[in-house]
Amino acid sequence: MATKILASSSHSFENECKEIHESRGRWNHLIQALVTRTQLECRRIRETYKDMYGEDLITLLQKSSLRNQPGVSPKTCAALSLWMLHPHERDAIVAREALLQDSDTNHQALVEIFVGRKSSHIALIKQAYLSKYKTQLDQDIINTEPPHPYQKILVALSTSHKAHQADVNQHTAKCDARRLYETGEGSPGAIDEGTVLEIFTKRSIPHLKLTFSCYKHIYGHDYTKSITDVNSGEFEDALKKVVKCICNPPNYYVKILFASIKGMTADRGAITRVMVSRSETEMDEIQRVFKAKYGIELRETICNSIPSGDYRDVLLALANKTV
Template identity: 65%
Template sequence: MATKNQTSSSHGSSESDCKEIHDSWGRLNHIVQALASKNQLERLQIRETYMEIYGEDLISHLQKAQITSQSQSYESGLSPKMSAALSMWMLGPHERDAVVARDALDQQSDVNYKSLVEIFVGRKSSHVLLIKQAYQTRFRRQLDQDIVNIEPPHPFQRILVALAASHYAHQADVSQHIAKCDARRLYQTGEGRSGAIDETVVLEVLSKRSIPQLKLTFSCYKRIYGHDYTKSLKNENYGEFEDALKTVVKCIYNPPKHYAKTLYASIKGTTTDKGALLRVMVNRAEVDMDEIQKVFKKKYGMELRDAIFENIPSGDYRDFLISIATKTATDIS
């Protein structure tokens, strides 16, 4: 009985939220307040209830508001950037990652490999499978095949293919023995010999190990050889493959540090990855944003929300990002 009452109460709350959103297109702050504070399940309920009441998908309505604002001097009260932000926020995690992947690949010769790496490294295998399904449903394309078909070829491409393979078959439990063996192989085919790294060995390790297993391998590498594996990739004679591998390893080994640095570069405008700020804020909000903020403060001496406030122009978009930054991270169900 309690569960039924809770469900009824939740539905009633989402109806109220939907009505407030529907009546607030000219008062943007109400929309930001109504949506930015909601967790994933609450947003899903709002989206479903909005469809029931108004017969239209809320995300489609937000996207229309963006088009309207672009052509009619923001009569809807939604700036293009804000409409895009709210649309991304309202998507479920699998569909959102599918959209991020498509956007990354749509850059043609300037593919956003970093955002693709974050998907394959930062998600569980079960989640990656759902991303691929969402990608196929939404775009009528195969994500793996689109990565294989990237032109011109790039070292990131070979690494991504290996990471995609790693999500298909691997041991569920991590192994110290395997981690030590892989660490030694990486050393012997890298800094332990002269010349470039043996890409074949690296790609084999990446393709056959889970992300948790790879993280343990890099931890063992540091314990055995006294420094991070990424330090061995800084040889000035190395090329694009080693540079790409360094980015991937950092994302695997210390995700909060990787995302903190990505956020800082985006906030300061020192990166060409223009969508990084919104992508990381939305994608990590209910995963590890609390840990990212701790690293950010320790590394840069200021709170993430303060950095956003000081560096992002005032307005709806800044308010939205600050709202997300102040949320307490919760597990995605």
């Protein structure tokens, strides 16, 4: 077992790195050494390991995965790699992988980034994306072919992060709610995409959340119900998922996790993505909502649905994280 790492900045992590180096190939040890630590500690371990041995732990994990070494799970390597990355670097990689996939489900990963991150963090993600891939994230979203229903919404959300901080105004939120009603369920036909995109472009995520709260207060039901009641198309379906992510993130992530764990969606990578990204922010709340919604603990669902092995051990270690 690895020596317990303290959060103190004075800790050198040299003993930990020595144990990791001497136990290469023993995945249970590596999982315990990394996933039981905080992401900040893992990044310090990565830095120390490279100073001591001249090798990057993430590169070693990726090489192990590509070589298909016996007992090495690509999913385990991917999860450990993401866990050690700085959050904005990790999000840049997740965004790139989503853009390379020809599937609407993968674009949900981009929605989670633009909805769940602060504007300052989005700026760092874009810098990391440009540095790693030599191209602009915004431009890659615009140029995605073939066009997909999330594309317009993602462009609008990206513009919102550029122009606004966490500005929230009750009066403006009520006005926006009324505009959404008048150009949606309050008028015949489909939702007016132009109005929705204009509001998404000009308002911050906290303001949009207040707008949808005002909508429910004024009209007696969630905005997502009004989307369902109109002639729903691909844009409306995408909009509904985005709004749910804005209004109730834990419930959104719980549904994504359940569907992915149970194999009910093509977005199989959602398990790793969500568990890694939310483990140090709202895992307690996700576990509470999961149990309330499905009547079973998240950990138990993982044990019942994921084959035993290193990957399941990683997921369980992440599920045991407390905020």
